[in-house]
Amino acid sequence: MSHGKIFSWTVLTLTVFLLSSCARLITHNVVEPAVANIQQQTDIELVCEGAPAYLLMVDSMLTSHPRDEGLLRMASQAYIGYVGALGQCGAPPAKIRTNTDKTKLYAGRLLEEKIHWQTRGFELDQELAECDRSDVPELFWGSFGLLTWIQQQGGSPASMADLVVVEKTMQRILELDEKYQAGAAHLFFGGYYATKPEFLGGGPKKARYHLEKALLLSQHQFLLCQVTYARTYARLTFDQELHDRLLKEVLSFPIESAPQYALSNRIAQKEAEKLLDEGYFD
Known part of the structure; x- marks a missing residue:
């Protein structure tokens, strides 16, 4: 190989490396703070109006780096938060569906980096068993993104098939790190078992165990735990x-005392108001 070709190859290699490093730098210095900012907002209307600018930036970066785990995780987190806010802002169902579809797209890609989740059979079980604690963030946000999509599908066959994947993945997360995201995997099972009959492996006893664990691990600061507990177990029993x-x-919780959960806690407070106003037990 001539010196000119060697030089050209060296330049190309360095260019690819620098572009990759630039993407990582932008992810760390721009995208992560932007997503954190969304999650710490207490003005739900502002999130509905302002988040699309962040999401467009993430979409553009993923066009160039479609398999970047950091970007996929940030995108999944951002879209999950945005969809949750849209539900409180009175957004049209079509807009919510469009964004839940995008949530599933990125969450599915994120999961694919760790497991072939669409196989759903023995191979999936085996791959989950091979995952370790370092894989938990991708497993969690990937499965949580799928769950966000599932909740908008009205029990369709495709969504029920994906729910099996979410259940298996969340179970593995419990085994690897039950404390991750303030015990959110326990919260999933608490709500899930509360709506699942005992003869199918659910029931109130199992639900209460997981809901209490979620409250304990979150130190009562992640208010969606209390809302889920009330909406499912308390009403069921x-x-x-x-x-x-x-x-x-x-409703009495000071939002500013847990800024990391500000957006979800504000959504939880709005949901709590609705649930109390329904007069369910009247």
């Missing part, structure tokens, strides 16, 4: 005292 106590705890 007709426990009005528990129901009202949990929701009043949510």
